[in-house]
Amino acid sequence: MGRQGLGALPREEAGELLVDAAVEVLAREGARGLTFRAVDAGAGVPVGTVSNYFTGRDDLLRQIDARLHQRLAPDLEVLGELMRAPKDRGLVTALMHDLMARVTGDRTGCLALLEMRLEATRRPELRASCTESVRADLEQGMEFHLSAGLPGWDETVAVLYLAMLGLVLEHRTLPDVLDGVLPGVGVPQGLVERIVTAVVPER
Structure with missing residues (x-):
């Protein structure tokens, strides 16, 4: 995704890319490793970016659930x-x-x-x-x-x-x-x- 490209995307598309990065973290590290900081790192975006898109961990998990059913x-x-x-x-x-x-x-x-x-x-x-x-x-x-x-x-x-x-x-x-x-x-x-x-x- 990269640090430069996320801000240029529509919010919905950027959020979807972050959710896909969260899926990668979840599959690799398990639920305990699924932190906003880990998703930031996995997505290659500045620390704190994920917190601008999701209200909390429960919100992120719900979005992952919906995204996995799509994928x-x-x-x-x-x-x-x-x-x-x-x-x-x-x-x-x-x-x-x-x-x-x-x-x-x-x-x-x-x-x-x-x-x-x-x-x-x-x-x-x-x-x-x-x-x-x-x-x-x-x-x-x-x-x-x-x-x-x-x-x-x-x-x-x-x-x-x-x-x-x-x-x-x-x-x-x-x-x-x-x-x-x-x-x-x-x-x-x-x-x-x-x-x-x-x-x-x-x-």
Whole structure:
């Protein structure tokens, strides 16, 4: 970002760049290392800059939560292409592969999201905010699944969500745990297919 360029940007865009710098700090240092001074340093801006954009640490954490959901959200163009396929288990598998591609493609964002969940266990206000955003995502996923005519019901989506969350957690934190557990099954791609086959009905 640099010390010279931030002031020339619209406030909203500058704030977004600072939030992205905060995501980097959170993923690298954990919640205890997430200080305004650390974000200033990570963003390459003068000390005190972050305090001009956020009212406090809780405000910064809320902004990180919102930003992570943007960063890890599906690409609408990619989603549109995927949805041209028949509405069957194969399409669900493709959607889950896209999910894993987004998670593996934004390692920092994924680790920061996991750190946010841990921090939410210590901060009631953050827990309420994260619960609201994650539940909204889950309910939106259920609505999308049913309205698209994909096989299964709300319960299918809920179980699929839990299984994929477990896969993401292991793959991003202790990937060696999964190696060789199921001989001949690739990690994570092969496991994605196994999850979908086990959870989603053929029709």
